[in-house]
Amino acid sequence: MNSNKIYLAIDLKSFYASTECIALGLDPLNTNLVVADESRTNKTICLAVSPALKSFGVPSRPRLFEVEQKIKSLNLAKQKQLHTRLPRSSIYKNELFKNKFLKVDYLVVPPRMHFYLEMSTKIYQIYLRFVSQDDIHVYSIDEVFIDLTSYLKTYGVNAHTLTKKILTTIMQETGITATAGIGENLYLAKVAMDIVAKKIKADKDGVRIAHLTVASYRKYLWAHEPITDFWRVGRGYAKRLAKLGLNTMGDIAACSLGTLSDKYNEELLYKNFGVNAELLIDHAWGKETTTLTDIKNYRPKHNSLGSGQVLMHPYTFMEAKLIVREMSEALVLELLRKKLVTNQIMLTISYDIKSLTFCSYTGPTTIDFYGREVPKHGHGTTNFKKMTASDDLITPSVLKLYAQITNPRLLIRKITITASNIMSKKAAATLQYSEQLDLFSKPNDSPQLNQDVDREERKQQVILALKERYGQRAIFKASDLKKEATALQRGNQIGGHKA
Known part of the structure; x- marks a missing residue:
């Protein structure tokens, strides 16, 4: 430092x-x-x-x-x-x-x-x-x-x-x-x-x-509670620390000084928090090695692009399917707008608390942010052989994944969709692919398939251009007018709130 x-x-x-x-x-x-x-x-x-x-x-x-x-x-x-x-x-x-x-x-x-x-x-x-x-x-x-x-x-x-x-x-x-x-x-x-x-x-x-120096931090804040007031210590961390008998930054600092024969030592923190224990210990002592220059120069190894939506009320399986389609199509347009491609889509479906009572659910449960018991969420990924931003490839795969990971009897309250491993379309063009061929399937780089993909991308680019010039409501599907649809409403929002 x-x-x-x-x-x-x-x-x-x-x-x-x-x-x-x-x-x-x-x-x-x-x-x-x-x-x-x-x-x-x-x-x-x-x-x-x-x-x-x-x-x-x-x-x-x-x-x-x-x-x-x-x-x-x-x-x-x-x-x-x-x-x-x-x-x-x-x-x-x-x-x-x-x-x-x-x-x-x-x-x-x-x-x-x-x-x-x-x-x-x-x-x-x-x-x-x-x-x-x-x-x-x-x-x-x-x-x-x-x-x-x-x-x-x-x-x-x-x-x-x-x-x-x-x-x-x-x-x-x-x-x-x-x-x-x-x-x-x-x-x-x-x-x-x-x-x-x-x-x-x-x-x-x-x-x-x-003002804070390392010395004044240790003097005045080592005993401060609640520990969630400190940067990067959320409620989950606080609960795990409390189970260990650690309630303050001073407790964590003292724990890190223990020897292997002591009840409290550094190994206890690494056992419970993995590599994140290093940052937790540094912060307990008032240390931080990252500089603003480091932040400016940081480039993540694995990029992703996605969005989440908390629904206004619990949705049925079929109602939420429409939202998943809308979110998938919106994600594709965002990939095109930023000239990005992906080879993996992740989907998470979170259920409403009412599923426990109205749906007679008896399966695995988890505790949500508010401390309530809810059905365990559904989560899955769908992968593509090549990097793509094709709606014809992505959205059908996402809907298939939705059917696989979602309990159709439960009520849905939150949907999250993420494109992983994204890169620029230009960088993806330099990648080399190999595949196992058979006599009856088209190879992924066949002229016909490439023409279909190009045609579909041009169509999406036209849609994107219309929306950017005339607004999100310039062009939309008839299904977007259904009462459970949210795409038109979200088109007038920033960060999930009215623009």
């Missing part, structure tokens, strides 16, 4: 909700607002909650009904305490704190992903005024990592001063507030932002900037 490096992590605070508040001429720090698509029922997940509404105990990513329940509970408690009904309400935090006879209220606005991308791009342009794009890694739409090392001498300032200048510029020009973490490696910068900055008091300009 290079201790001379200085990294910065920036998180745009409640980005979607703040962007919506600003668009409405409202202060995100004073306005109760959630970004959620009410048309999906109140079980939909809220994309964001404004900082003001969070101050009333609403979590960051609740379902809409959880927001409704929380606010209803707050207002009932208020009425009980004041012994009177509260006829008036307010969405403004300052008014609610001044007047205890006001009910807590909030706005619900639908997501506008294209609008958020525009705001994110505008903020990225602000970063470029201070640093080169070579020293920026965009982690998500609202988070970035920046290598500040070479700029401190250039500007003649310390990391805190330069960071504050960047954050105040964002605030002045967009109205978006941000938190930041500074560290001598990427991990410490991220943890400083995620854990420390979000809990410290803002300065007079509303800025929160936290």
